[in-house]
Amino acid sequence: MFKRILVANRGEIAVRIIRACKELGIESVAVYSTADRDSMHAKIADRSICIGPQQPAKSYLDAESIISAALITNCDCLHPGYGFLAENPVFERKCSENGIVFIGPPADVMELSGNKSMALEIMRKNGIPVIPGSNGNVENLADALRAGKRLGYPVIIKAAFGGGGKGMRICNSKRDMESFFPIAKSESLSSFGLGDVYIEKYVCKPRHIEFQIIADNYGNIVCAGERECSIQRRHQKLIEEAPAANLSEKTRKTIKGFAVKAARSINYKNLGTIEFLVDKDESFYFIEINSRIQVEHPVTEAVTGIDLIKEQIKIAAGEKNSYAGNEIFSSGNAIEFRINAEDSENNFAPSPGKITDYSLPGGPGIRIDTFIHSNYYVPPFYDSLIAKLIIWGNDRSESIARSERALDEFKVEGIKTTIPFHKKILANQNFREGKIHTHFIEEEFGV
Numbered sequence: 142m143f144k145r146i147l148v149a150n151r152g153e154i155a156v157r158i159i160r161a162c163k164e165l166g167i168e169s170v171a172v173y174s175t176a177d178r179d180s181m182h183a184k185i186a187d188r189s190i191c192i193g194p195q196q197p198a199k200s201y202l203d204a205e206s207i208i209s210a211a212l213i214t215n216c217d218c219l220h221p222g223y224g225f226l227a228e229n230p231v232f233e234r235k236c237s238e239n240g241i242v243f244i245g246p247p248a249d250v251m252e253l254s255g256n257k258s259m260a261l262e263i264m265r266k267n268g269i270p271v272i273p274g275s276n277g278n279v280e281n282l283a284d285a286l287r288a289g290k291r292l293g294y295p296v297i298i299k300a301a302f303g304g305g306g307k308g309m310r311i312c313n314s315k316r317d318m319e320s321f322f323p324i325a326k327s328e329s330l331s332s333f334g335l336g337d338v339y340i341e342k343y344v345c346k347p348r349h350i351e352f353q354i355i356a357d358n359y360g361n362i363v364c365a366g367e368r369e370c371s372i373q374r375r376h377q378k379l380i381e382e383a384p385a386a387n388l389s390e391k392t393r394k395t396i397k398g399f400a401v402k403a404a405r406s407i408n409y410k411n412l413g414t415i416e417f418l419v420d421k422d423e424s425f426y427f428i429e430i431n432s433r434i435q436v437e438h439p440v441t442e443a444v445t446g447i448d449l450i451k452e453q454i455k456i457a458a459g460e461k462n463s464y465a466g467n468e469i470f471s472s473g474n475a476i477e478f479r480i481n482a483e484d485s486e487n488n489f490a491p492s493p494g495k496i497t498d499y500s501l502p503g504g505p506g507i508r509i510d511t512f513i514h515s516n517y518y519v520p521p522f523y524d525s526l527i528a529k530l531i532i533w534g535n536d537r538s539e540s541i542a543r544s545e546r547a548l549d550e551f552k553v554e555g556i557k558t559t560i561p562f563h564k565k566i567l568a569n570q571n572f573r574e575g576k577i578h579t580h581f582i583e584e585e586f587g588v
Contacts, residue, residue: 150222155182174200181512218242254430258339274341300329301337306376347418352400361465381437386575443475485562492557493521502550
């Protein structure tokens with residue numbers, strides 16, 4: 142097992158990783174920017190080191206500074222969390238070159254999964270259902286127009302190395318394609334450093350369901366069930382759930398099998414998710430692989446009892462998959478709410494500032510992952526996520542009732558948060574009945 146882990150991230154995921162290290166008897170080293178000097182992750186680690194100023198490019202995205210911090214503190218491995226450098230194959234190679242174990246899949250796997258058009262082609266060749274689309278990247282408008290005509294509108298343009306809705310445009314006509322194609326390429330280039338895009342047939346009102354994969358270095362791959370990620374605003378998830386509501390057991394088992402097959406087709410290692418769109422008839426299509434721990438991983442932990450961060454660390458240390466050869470069962474229902482520092486009454490505008498006071502909910506089936514504290518200043522330079530509220534119940538109705546209570550108890554003073562909007566979602570009858578899809582927020586609330 143490792144002796145010392147450098148946590149190459151910030152916020153709640155850094156706190157989550159540090160806590161797992163402590164339970165495994167591993168020393169932790171936190172890195173922080175000047176803006177995060179008072180953040181919880183910098184205080185609870187065994188050691189903390191400043192890696193640069195507030196700008197992400199000069200701190201959490203500065204690979205050389207992070208690797209230097211790991212070498213100076215004699216860390217034998219590094220956990221990237223999610224975001225920042227978590228899915229950067231160049232960074233993984235730099236870690237390996239310096240004798241630092243990267244807790245995640247190897248660079249070649251990240252390159253395959255990160256290039257979405259390439260991943261789609263691999264899945265297609267392996268008999269895994271994919272949405273009809275262009276054969277690889279589309280280089281120019283003429284080719285894009287031909288693809289749109291062949292597939293039939295509506296279609297969607299996607300950044301090949303994208304995420305979070307960047308470089309993504311829905312085209313309902315030839316005119317839309319002419320307008321949006323250059324915009325999507327430009328946005329992809331500015332957001333990800335590469336202007337590569339591809340085109341898919343657009344599936345109207347699908348559900349976004351991801352399957353959690355656990356894969357060791359010896360070919361043992363298991364699926365720890367699925368998570369419903371359909372409650373999104375502008376492609377950013379707000380609420381996640383496990384298991385997916387109103388998904389037939391037959392479809393669940395079928396997609397699980399394809400998820401494992403997808404992971405095996407690229408020789409996947411460590412933890413990640415295989416993501417699918419599921420339409421109203423339960424036809425399903427592979428869309429992408431995320432080669433990291435997910436923000437929403439706690440709902441899987443809540444229903445399975447598996448500590449996914451510990452599994453990541455153990456597998457990176459060369460241990461065998463703890464669940465190899467066994468089916469993973471789940472119990473009850475779990476819902477996660479992303480508590481963001483945003484004003485949901487003002488078009489979700491960012492709401493940085495000083496937290497003057499706060500109180501957290503408690504009681505059975507309630508977990509909170511956070512890094513905030515009284516008098517903490519939420520900086521404007523990073524993601525707006527300040528906490529995750531995870532609720533477990535014996536069934537979905539109990540989870541919803543418990544969620545309503547917990548959100549009523551959750552108070553954050555001094556800034557605006559998304560708590561009021563989460564309450565509106567819970568009160569929505571279609572949500573309560575599990576009648577959800579990726580355009581639910583737009584359709585039900587007009588935002």
